[in-house]
Amino acid sequence: MKKNLLIFLSIFCASTLWAQNNVEGVIKDLETQEPLPFVTVGIKNTETKVRTDITGKYTLNVQKQDTLTFALMGYFQQELVVANAQSFDVFLVAEVKEFDDVVITALGLKRNKRDLGYAVQSVDGEDLGEVRTPNLSDNLGGRIAGVQTTAGSSGVGSSTRVIIRGETSLSGNNQPLYVVDGVPISNQMIANNTENLESGFQEVDYGNGGGEIAADDIASITVLKGPGAAALYGTRAANGVIIIATKQAQATKGVGVTVNSSVTFDQIAFLPQFQNVYGQGSGGQFAYEDGLGGGINDGGLTSFGAQMNGQLVTQYDGVSYDKNGNPVRGGDVIARDGNPITATPFVANPNNVESFFRTGVTSTQNIALNSRNDNGGYRFSYSRLDNTGTIPNSDYRRNNLAFTADYQLSNKLKLRTYANFINSNSTHRPGLGYGSENLMYSFLWMGRQVNLSNAEDYWQAGQEGFQQYNYNTQWLDNPYFNVYENTNGFNKNRLLGNAVLSYDITDKISFRLRSGADVYNDVRTSKRAFSTQRFKNGAYREDVVNYSEINTDALLNYTGQFTEHDAWNVGVGANNFTQNIAYQSITAGELSVPGIYNFENSKIPLQASQYSGQKQINSVYALANYNFKRKMYLDATLRNDYSSTLPKENNSFFYYSASAAFVLSDWFNLPEWLSYSKLRMSSSSVGNDTDPFQLRNTYTFNQNYGSYPLLSNSSTLLNADLRPERINALEAGVELYFLKDRIGLDVTAYQNTAKDQIISLPASAASGYTNRVINGGVIQSKGIEIALTADVIKKKDFSWKTYANFTKGASYVEELPEGVDQYTTGYTRVYTSTDNSVYYIAQEGGRIGDMYGTGFKKSPDGRIIYDANGLPVRDSELRYLGNYNPDFMLGFGNEFKYKGFTLNFLVDWRYGGVFVSRTKAIGSTSGVLEETLIGREEGIVGDGLVNVGTETNPIYEENTTAISAAEYYNQFYNRANEESALLDASYVKLRQVSLNYTFPDAWVKKMNLNSFKVGFVARNLFTITENPHVDPELSAMQGTQQVYGVEDLSYPSTRSYGFNIQLTF
Template identity: 70%
Template sequence: MKFFITTVMLMVGLTVLSQKTIQGVVFNEKNEAIPYVKVKIIGENQGAETDEKGAFQLVVNATDSIQFSAVGYKSQGFSVQSKIDWTITLVSSVNELDEVVITALGLKRSKRDLGYAIQSLKGEEITEVRHPNLVNSLAGRVAGVQTTSGSSGVGSSSRIIIRGETSLSGNNQPLFVVDGVPVSNEFIANNTENLESGFHEVDYGNGIGDFSADDIESINVLKGPSAAALYGSRAAGGVIIIETKEGKRSDGIGVSINSSVTFEQIAFLPEFQNTYGQGSGGKFAYEDGLGGGIGDGGLVSFGPALNGQLITQYDGASFDENGNPLRGGDVIARKGNPITATPWTENPDNVRAFFNTGVTSQQNIALSGANESGSFRLSYTRLDNQGTLPNSDFKRNNVAFTSTYNFSERLSIRTHATFINSSSTHRPGLGYGSENVMYSFLWMGRQVDLEAAEDYWQSGQEGFRQFNYNTQWLDNPYFNVFENRNGFEKNRLLGNAILKYEISEHWNIRFRSGIDTYADLRTSQRAFSTQRFKNGAYREDNVTFSELNTDLMLGYDNTFGEKWSFNAAIGANNFTQETKYKSLLAGQLSVPGVYNFENSKVALKASQFNAQKQINSVYGLTGIGFDRFLFLDLTVRNDWSTTLPSESNSFAYYSVNGAFVFSEKIELPKWFSYGKLRASTSSVGSDTGPFQLRNTYSFNQNYGSYPLLTNSSTLLNENLKPERINALETGVELYFFKERLGVDVTVYQNTAKDQIITLPTSSASGYSGQVINGGEIQSKGIEIMLTGTVVKRQNFSWTAFANFSKGASYVTELPEGIDQYTTGFARLYTTAENTVFYIADAENGGRIGDMYGTGFMKTDEGRVIYGANGLPIRDNELRYLGNYNPDFIVGFGNRFKYKGFELNILLDWRQGGEIISRTKAVGSTSGVLAETIDGREEGIIGDGVVNVGTESNPVYEENTTSVSAAEYYNQFYNRANEESSVYDASYLKIREIGLSYTFPNSWVSKFNIQEFKIGIVASNLFTWTENPHFDPELSAMQGTSQIYGVEDLSYPSSRSYGIQVKFKF
C-alpha cells in the first residue's frame, strides 16, 4: 500500500513538474490578430480562447499536442515539446471555390453552386486607395464593367455600364442594391432644363456617389440578366449588390479609424503654342475688349509674334480724369485715356497657374460591438474637398448605424440607416459657352497675364462691371468662379429593416422594407455683367425624391440523404417611387449681389413636375444540388407596372442556370485542382418612365397675364409593351496548382426586343415624334478573369489578377420602313453641322455607340476636295466618324507583401474607340493649340485635290493654292466640322498605387492597439494616350445624361497622392 501511494505521488509530482504555461498570438495571413480562436489540447477537454488581440495562455505538458481552430480558417495542430512562446498564422479556409457571395434578394450562396458569372470585391479592397465616388473604385477590378468619370472633379457623376448598352433610349446603368434593398442612382434635372437657355449644365453628382466606402463590407456584381432576373424590370442592366458592415466581437467597444489626406494636381491641359498672341493678320492693340482697338474684341490668336515688342494690353497702366492710376481694362473709369504699351510676351503657364492644388480629406471613425444577442456598428465619415478649380468644393457627411438583435433562437432583426449630407458652394458650369472657364482659355490669347484678372471688378464699378481682357464674348475666369456660383445642399436618408423568423429547421419567413429619400436644393447666382445675364440672375431648383421597397419571402432549405440538397422561396414585392421638381427664376436683378426673389427686376418664371411610379411583383425560386457537383436553379418573377397600359402592364420573366463541377467526378492530373462548367438563360423585361402613355396639356410660361397650356410635341402611345431581353450565358471556371492559378471565362449573348423609342413623324401630323415599340439589339461578348499566387513564401508573397472584356451591341432590327434611328446627340448649337449624332443603322450592321457628323467633300479615293480659294470644302451630309465603345478593356492588379510591407498596383487599359474633341476644334480654330504654329509665316497648301472639271464630270488636280494659317485652321477645324477633331480614345492608366506598412502586433499591443497601418496612396498617377490635350476617360454632360464619345471642353482631370492611416483599438 505504501509502495502504491508513493508511486502515485511520484507520478503526480512528475506530471506537475512537466507541466508549463505556454503563451502566444494568433494571426491571419494579413498579419492581423484573430480573436476567439479555440486552442485545445488534442484528446483532452482542456483548452483556451484567444482574446481580442489574438493572445492566449494555456497550461500543457511537453508531450501534448495542441490544435488551433476558428471559423473561416483551416485548423492547425502542433506538438508542444519545449516551446514556450508561440506565433501562429492561420490560413483562410474560404477560397474562390467555396466563397460565399451575396446574390439576388440578398440571398447568400456558395459561388460553387452558381450557374452564372458573379464577381465580388471585399470592402478592404476598395479602401486601399479611397475614391470619393464609389463607382470609380470598380474601374479595372471587374470584368465586363466600364466606368466613365465626369470632368468636374470630386463630387462629379460617374457612369457604369455592365456588358454594354442594351436599350436604344432607356437607362443602361445597373441597379444598385444595399442590404437587399434597391436605391436610387439617378441624377434628376439640371440647370439647362426649362426656364432659361443661358444656364450651362452642372454636374451635381450621381446617387451612388453619396456612399462611403468605409461602411461597405462587400460588393457583388451580378453581370447578366440571368443573375439579376429576380430584381425585375429595373435590373435589365445588371445589379451591383452592396453589403454594409456589421459590428464584430471585441473586448468592450471596438474602435476603428481610417484617415487619409490626398493632394490633387491637374494631369492634363491642352498643349498650347506660345509663339503668337491674340489678334488677326499679325496685328493687335487693346482699347476696350469690345473691338474698339485692333482685334481686341476678337477671339483668335493670329496676331503679332510674341517677341517682346511694346503693345497696349488690358493690364497696361492708365489713369482716370483725376490722374489716379488705373488698368487698361478699367474702361468705364478710364474714359478713353491712353494705355501704356507693355512688352508683348508669352505667358506659357497662365492657364496652369489658374488652377490650384486640390486637397481631399476623408476621415472615418467607427464604433462597434457584438455578443451572443446581437451587434451594432456606428460610423461617421467626413469628406472635405477643395478642388483644383478655384472656389470649387465638395463636402459630405455620412452617419451610418447598423444593428442586429436576436430576440430568440428563431426570431432576429437587422436594421441599417445612413444619413448623408452633401453640399457645395460652387460646382462649375460645363459644355460650350462662357460659363465654362475652359471655353475662355481656348479663346484666350497666349500673351494674357491672368494675375491681373484676379482683381475682377473694374475700378469704381464693383458689383456692376467685370474687368477682363475680352468683354465682347468672355467672362473673366476669376469672376466666373467666384461670382457665378452653382451651389447645392442635399440631405438623404436610407434605411432598411429585415425581420427573419425561423419557423422550423427548414422553413423561414423574412420581411424586409427599405426607404431611400432625399431633398436637394440647388442655387444658381449670376452677377451683373455676366455675358449671358447682363443684369444678373438668381435661380433655385428643388428636387425631392422618395422610394419605398417592401417584400415578404417564405423560404425552405433542406438536404435529402447524403447527396441531395434543395432550396426554394416564394415572395412578393412592392416598389413605389415619387419625384418632385420645382424651379424658380429671377432672370434679372434690381440690385447687384443680392440673391433672392424679392430682388427680381422682372416677373418670376416657374416650372415644376411631379412623377409617380409603382411596380407590384411576385416571384419564386428553387435550387437543386446533387452530390456537390450538379446544381440547377430556376427563378420566375411577374411585375405589374403603372407606367404601362393596363392591358399590357403585366410581364413575366424567368431564368434557368446550371453548374457542373466536373472535377468532382472526373479524375484529373494533380496539377488540375478544380473545374466547373456553367450555363444560364433568361428572359427579362423593362418598362418605361411615367407619362409615356397619353398626351396631356402642361403649363408653359404665361402669355401676358393669361396662363398658357401646351401639348407635347411627341405623340404618346397607349399600347406600349415592355422591352424584353433574352439572354444566354456560358462559362468555365478552372483552377490549377493547388488553386494558385485560376481562370474564369464567360461568353454571353443578349437580345433586346420591343425597344421603347421615339420615331420622327411628319410635321403634318401635328407632332414631331411618336413613341412606339420597335427595334432589336444583340449584345455579344467574352470576359476572361485570371487570378494567381505567383510567389508564396514565409515572409513574401505576390498575388495578381487580370480582367479582359470584349463586347459589342449590334442593331439588328428597326421598325418597318426605318433603316436608321438617332438614339441621341451631343449638341454644340441647334444646327445639324454643330452636332454629333448617335445613329443606330440596322441596314449596315451598325452598333450602339456609332457616331455621325459633318466633314469634308472627298473623292472616291478619300482625298479631300479643295475649292479654288485653297480651302477645303465642307460637306454638311452626315458621315460615320467612329464608335465610342472600346475594342476591349483590361484591368491588371498586383499585390506584393513582405513582412509588414504591402504594395498594391492597379492598371486600367482601354483599347480602341473614338472620341470627338471640342477642345481640339475650338483651340485649333482660335489658334492657341500647338499644332496651329505651322504655316504662320509662309501660309499653308492643304493636302488634297481641286476639281477643275464639272460637278457631273469631275477632273481632279493637286491643290497648289496657299492660304493664310488663320483661314486654313478656321476652315479645317471649324466647330461645324467634327471629322477633323476625332481622336483614338485608347489609354493606359496607373489607376492606383498603394504602399503601406502594418506595424507588428508585438509593438502596437503595448499601446492597446490591435492594428496600426500607415501608407502612401496615389490614383491616376500616369496616363498614356494618343491625344495631347485632354483625358479621354472623361465624359460630357447634356441635361442629366453623360454623353460618351464627345469631349466638350472638359476640365483637366487630376492625379492625386497622399497619406492614409488606419487604427483599430
Template identity: 25%
Template structure:
C-alpha cells in the same frame, strides 16, 4: 514507517491543495486577444469564426485579423473560415493564429438576389470584390473604386470636378433611349440613383450580377445588371474601435503648352490681315494704328506696349487638399451585434472655389429577440455640400486673350469683348466665374428594417421595410459682371431648384431549405414585394435684382420671375419565386420567375413576367476525375449555362399620358391671348410595354496548382426587343412624335478574369490579377422599311456610337488641281480641304460619312499586390483601346480664328512669307503642314458646313496607372507597447501616369445622357494627380 506514512500523507495534502488551486485557476476568466493570419501571405483574416469549444459563445475577427473574447482557463478555441482548415488551440491571453488554405475551390460566399450562396454552387455570372480589396484603393466614391476591377463592368466619370457623377454599365449597350445604368441593392434597399453618399470604408463586399439568370429575380429593372452592396456588421466579442484616414494634395496635370501674348498678337494680326490669302505684308505705321484699334481693345493694347502676357489657366488653378476620416465601433454578444461608423470627407477642387464635403453615418444592428425571432436594422444617413463651378470656366481660361489683364487699373475684374464682334463674342472673366458657384445640398437616408421568424427548422419567414429618401437643393446667382445668354442687362440672375423623392419598399419572403441524405438539397424561395415612389421637382428663376448682395436669398426682389414644377407617383407590385436544386454536390440547377406590375404602363401591358433557368456541372468532383491523379494540378473545373428574360422601363412614365403646355392664340389679328393646350410634341401611347432582354450565357471556372491560378471566362448573347423609339408622325396628326415599342438590337461579348499567385512563402507574397472585356452591340431593326433614323442611328451599328462628319483631306494649295474646286467653293489657299465623297464638285451633307466609332474594342484592369514582412505594394492599372474620340477642343486650339488662345503646336500653321514695313521677313513661308492658316473670316465653315471634320477625331487608346500604394503594418510587439490592436501606414499615388497618344485632358470621358458612349471631348475640368498619406488604427 511512520516517516513514510507522514510523507505520503503530506503528499496527499499538498496534492489536494494543488488540485483545488487548479480547479480555481481553471474557473478564472481570462481576456483573450490575438490576431489571425494566413499561412500563405501573412495577411490578416477577417470574419473568422472563433467559438469556445463545447459552448455557443464566440466571436468574429475584425478587418485587421484581430479578435477579443472572454474565456476560462483551460478552454479550447475553434477557429473556422471558409476556404481555410479549422484550427483548435487552447485559450491564452495573447495569441497568434495561423490558418492554412484548404484549396477547395469556390468555398467563399457570394450574395445573390434575396440570399447567399457558396461560390462553387453559383450557376450564373457573378463577380465579387471584398471590402479588403476596396481598401487597397482609398477613394471617396465606390464606383471609382470598382473601376476596371470587375470584368464586364465599365465605369467612367462625367468629369474631374468634385462631386461629378459617374456612370456604370454592365455588359455593353442594352437600349437606344432608355438608361443603361444598373440597379443597386444596398443592404436590401433597392435604388437606381447615385451611390456617392456611401462611404467605401463601410463596405463589406460588392457582388455584381451580370447575366439574366442572376438578375431576373429583380425583374423589370434588372436589364442593366445588379450591383449588391453589403455593408459591415458587428460581431461577437469585446468592442472594437477603428480609425481610418488620409490627407492628400491634388496637383493639376499640364495638358498643352499654350502661346504667350506676343504669339497671340501675331496670330490675331494674320487672321484678320489679308483674306485674299495671296499677299501677306504688314501695313505701314498709320494703317497699323487703325488696325490695332480694330483688333485689340484698350487693355490689350496696353499689354502689347508693355510687353505683358497673362496666364489665365494658372490664375484659376491651385494645388488642392483632400482628406477623409472614418471612425467605426463594432461590438456584439451572443444575442446582439452592432456596427456604427461616422465619416467626414472633404475635397477641394483644383479650380479655385470648387469643393465637395460629405458627412455620413452608417449603423447596422441585429438582435435575437427570441429563439425563433430576429430583428435586423441597417441605416445610412448622409449630407453632401457641393460647390459646382460653371463647366465653361476652364474653357474660358483656355480661350481668353493672354493680352487681357486679370483686372483693370481700378482693381475691377475685366470682361473680354472682341472689338471686331462687340457683344457677339464675349468671354466671362474666369476668375469672376469661380466666385459664382452653384451650391448643391443633398441629404439622403437609406434604411432597412427586417424581422426574421423561423417557423420550423428549415422554413424562414422574412418581412422587411425599406426607405430611400432624398432631397436636393440647388442655388445659383450670377452678378451683373457675368454674361448670361449674351446679355449684361439682366440686373443679376438667380435660380433655385428643389428635387426630392421618397421610395418605400415592403417585402415578404419565405425561404425553405431541405436535404435528403447527402445527395439531394433544395433551396426554395417565394415572395411578394410592393414599392411606391413619390417624386417632386420645382424651380424659380429671377432677373433684375436691386443689388447683387441679395442674390438668390430673396427671390421676391427679382423684377422678372419664371417658375415651374413637376410631380409624379409610381408603384410596382411583384411576386417572385426561385428554386435551387443540387444533386451529389456537383450538379446544380437554378430556376426563378418574377411577375411585375407597374403603374408606368397602361392597363393593356401593366404586367410582365421574367423567367430564368441556369445549371452548373462541377466536373472536378466526378469520381472518374479522382482516377486521373490530378492531385493539386487541377483543383476546379466547373461549367455554367444560363438563359433568362429581364426588363427595362426607365423612360415610359412621361409617354403614356398627355400633357398640358402653355401657348399663345392670335385674336382679332392684333393681340395674342395666352392659353393652354395639349402638348403636341408627342402623342400619348397607353400600349407601351417593357423593353425585354433575352440573354444567354455560358461560362467556365478553372483553377490550377492548389488555386494558385484561377481563370473565369463568360460568353453572353443578348437579344433585346420592344425597344422604345420616337416615331415621327405626319403633320396631319397635329403631333410631332409618338413613343412606341418597335426596335430590336443585339449585344454579345466576352468577360475574362485571370488570377495568379506568383509567389507565396513565409516572407514574400505576390498576387496579380488581369481582366478583359469586350462587347459588340448593333441595331438589328428600327422602323419597318427604314434602316436609318439619324446619321448615328442605323441598322448594323451600335446606337449613338458613330461619329459622322466630313473627311479631312489636307490643306488647299495654290497652283494645283485644287484650284477649280477652290473657286467653286470660294475658298483661298491655306484653308482646310474636305474630301468630296460623291465627286459632285460640292461639299454638302452628302459628303458626310462615318469617321469613327466610340465603342471600345476592349478594356480591363491589371492589379498587382506584393507583401514582404509587413511591407506591401499595390499597383493598379486600367486600359481601353479600339475607340475614337471627337476632340473638338484640340481642333479649336489649332484652327486659329484670331480670337481664341492657341497651343504651341498651332504655330506650325500654313502661311506664305510675311514681311514687315522694311521688307524684313518676320514669318517664314510654311505650306507643308496640316494646320490651316489663321483666318477670322470663316476658315472652317467655308469648306466644312459643320465647321469640323475628321481632323478632330483621335484614337482614345490608353493605359493608365490608377493607383500605387506603399503600406506598412507595424509589428505586434510595437502596437502592444503603444496599446493598439493594429496600425497600418501608407502612401498613395492616384493617377500618377497616363500613356496615350490622345491629345486632350483625359481620354476616359463620358457624357451621361442615354448612357451610351458619346465620344465627344470638350475641355471642361482639368485632370489632376493626388499624393496622400494615410493611417489605419485599431484600438
C-alpha cells in the same frame, strides 16, 4: 481573400456515460452561422459514416473510445474523441478558396461562389479602402471584367457612368441597379433643366447617388453582370446589379474603435499643349482699347496676331489714369474714360492657364465604434469628406452617419437594421458644356499674351458689383469672376436604410420581412452677377429635387432533401416598389439690385417649371435551387411584375432565369495539375418598363400670354398600347484552378438580346406631332470576359499575387421597326445648331455608340477636296465618324507583400473607340494650340485635291494653292466640321498605387492598440495616350443627359497622391 484558420472554434458537449452511445448534433459554418448539409461524419479507421441533412443535423452510433471525423469539401477537417459525450455541435472553419468564396447574390442571399451557374465578381472592402475615391463607383474600373466606368469632368462629386456588358437600350437607360444590403437605392442623376443652352444657364454635374456611400462603411461590392443573375430584382435590374454589403458588428472586447484618416493632394494631369509664339489678334495686328473691338482686334477671339517679341503694345492690364489722375488699369474702361493706356511688352505667358488651377486637397476621416455580445451587436460610423478642387472656389463636402445593428430577439427571431444619413453640399460646381460659363471655353479663346493673374481683382475700378474687369468683354467672362461670382451651389440631405425581420418557423421553414427606403431633398442655387455675358443684369435660380423610393419584400423559404446526397431549397415572395420624384425650378432672369439673390429682387416676371411623377411596381416571385453532393447545382427563378407606367392590358409581365453548375473535378479524375474545374450556364428573360406619363398626351403650362394662361400639347404622340421591353440572355462559362489553386481562370461568354424597345420615332407632319412613341427594335450585345488570378510567389515573408480582367464585347443593332432605316438615339450640339452636332444613330448592322457628323467632301479614293482658293470644302451630309466604345478593356493588378509592407498597383487599359474633341476644334480655330504654329509665316498648302472638272464629271488635280494659317485652321477645324476633331479614345492608366506598412503586434501592443497601419497612396499617376490635349476617359453633358464620344471642353483630369493612417483599439 480570407486567411486560412486553424481547425475549430467551439464544441458543446453534454456528458452521459453509455456503454454504446447515440451521438447527435448540428454542424454549422463558423462565419455565416448557417447549417451545413452533406458533412461526412464518420468513425476514424472504420467504414462507418453518415451525412448531415439539410438542417446540418446528424446522428451516429458510437463507442466512447471512438474518434469522430467531420469532413466537407472546402472546410478544414476536424477530429474529436467521443469519450462521454452525448452530443457534438460543431462549427467548421472554411478553408477559403476563390472558387468557394461566399458572395452576395440577388435579394441579399449569401451563396458560395461554387454553387452559382452564372458569373459574379466581388471587390473586398479592404481593397476599396486602400485608395479611397469620393465616388465608390470609380473604384470598379479595371477590377471587374465586363464593367466600364467613366468619370465626369467636374472633379470630386461628379457623377460616374457604369456600364455592365455594353449598352442594350436605345432609350439610353443602360445604368445598373444599385442595392445596399439587399434593398435597391437610387443612382439616378437628375440634372437641372437647361432649355436655352445658347443664352441661359449651362449644364452642371451634381453627381449621382450610387457613389455617395462612404468606402469605410463597405464590406464588399459584388457585381451581378447578367440578367440571369439579377432577375429576382425585377425590371430595374435589366442592366445588371451592383450589390453593396455594409460592414457589420464584429466580436471585440468591450467597444472596438477604428480610425481611418486619408489626405490626398490633387493636381491637374492634362492641359492642352499651347503655343507661345503668337499673341491675340488677326493679320498680325493687336492693340487693346476696351475689349469690345474699340482697339485693334481686341474684341476678337483668335490668336493670329503678331509674334510676341517684347514689342510695346497697349494691353488690358497696362497702366492708365482716371479723370482725377489716379492710376487704374487699361481694362477699367469706365473709370479710365478714354484716357490712354501705357504700352507694355507684348510677351507670352506660357503658364497663364496652368497657374489658374490650384492644388486640390481631399481629406477623408472616419471613426467607427463596434461591439458585439452573444445576442447581437452594433456598428456606428461617422465619415467626413472635405475637398477643395483644382478650380478656385470649387469644393465638395460630405458627411455620412451610418448605423447597423442586429439582435437575436429569441432563438427563432432576429432583427437587423441599417441606416445611413448623408449630407453633401458645395459652394460651387463648375459649369459644363459649350459656352462662356465653362472656364475651358474662355481659356481656349484667350490670347497667349494675357497675364491672367492680373485679372484676380475682377471688378472694374469703381464698378464693384456692376461691371467685371476682363481682357475681352465682348465674348468672355473673367475666369475669376466666373468662379467667385457665378456660382452653382447645392445642399443635399439623404436618408437611406432598411430593417429586416427573420423568423425560423421550423428547422426547415423560415420567413423574412424587409423594408427599405431612400429619401432625399436636394436644393440647388445658381447665382449670376451683373455684367455676366449671358445675364447682363444678373440672374438667380433655385432648383429643388425631392425623391423617395420605398421597397418592401417578404420571402418564405423552405429547405429539404430527397436523399442524404442532395439538398434543395424553394422560396416564394412578394415585393412592392413605390417611387416619387418632384422637381421644381424657379428663375429670376434679371435682378433689380446687384448681389442680392432672392426672388423678391427679380426685375422681370419669374419663370417656373415643375414636374412630379409616381411609379409603382408590385411583384411576386419564386426561387428554387437543388444541390447534388456539392457536385451539381441547379437554380431557377420566376418573377411577375405589375407596373403602373404601362397600360392595363400590358402592365403584367413575366420573366425567368435558370442556371446550372457542374463541378467537373468532383465528377472525374482530372490531372493533378488541374485542382478544380466547373462548367456553368444560364438562360434568362427579363422585362423593362418605362417612365411615368408615357401613355397619354396631356397639356403643359407655358409662359402666360399677357394675363391669360397658355397651355400647349406635347410635340410627341404617346402610346397607350406600350409593351414592356424584353431582354433574353444566355451565358456560359468555365472556372479552372491549377497547381493546387495557385492559378485561377474564369472565362465567360454572353449574349443579351433586347427587343420591343420603347423608342420615339419621327412622325408625319400631318399628324400634328413631330415624334411618336412605339415598341420596336432589337439590340444584341455579346462578348467574352476573362478573369485571371495567380499566387505567383507564396512564402512566409514574401508573396506576390496578380490578377487580370479582360473584356471584349459590342452591342449590335439587329433590327429596327418596320419602315425605319435609322434611329437617332441622341445628339451632342453646340448650342441649338443642327450643323454643329454629333448624332448617335442606330442602323441595322451597326453598333450602339456609332457616331455621325459633318466632315469634308472627298474624292473616291478618300482624299479631301479643296476649292480653287485653297480652302477645304465642307460637306453638310452626315457621315460615319466611328464608335465611342472600346474594342477591349484590360485591368491588371498586383499585390506584393514583404513582412509588414504591402505594395498594390492597378493598370487600366482601354483600346479602341474614338471621340470628337471640341478642345481640339476650338483651340485650332483660335490658334492657341501648339500645332497651329505650322504655316504661320509661309502659309499652308492643304494636302488634297482640287476638282477642275464638274460635279458630274470631276477631274482631280493636286491642291497647290497656299493660304494663310488663320484661313486654313478656321476652315479646317470649324466647329461645323466634326470629322476634323476626331481623336483616338485609347489609353493606358496607372489607375492606383498604394504602399502600406502594418506595424508588428509587439510594437502595437506597447501603444495600447490592436493594429496600426500607415501608407502612401496615389491615383491616376500617369496616362499613356496619343492625345496631347485632353484625357480621353471623361464624359460630357448635353442638357440633362450624360453623353459619350464627345469631349465638350472638359476640365483637366487630376492625379492624386497622399497618405492613409488606420488604427484600431
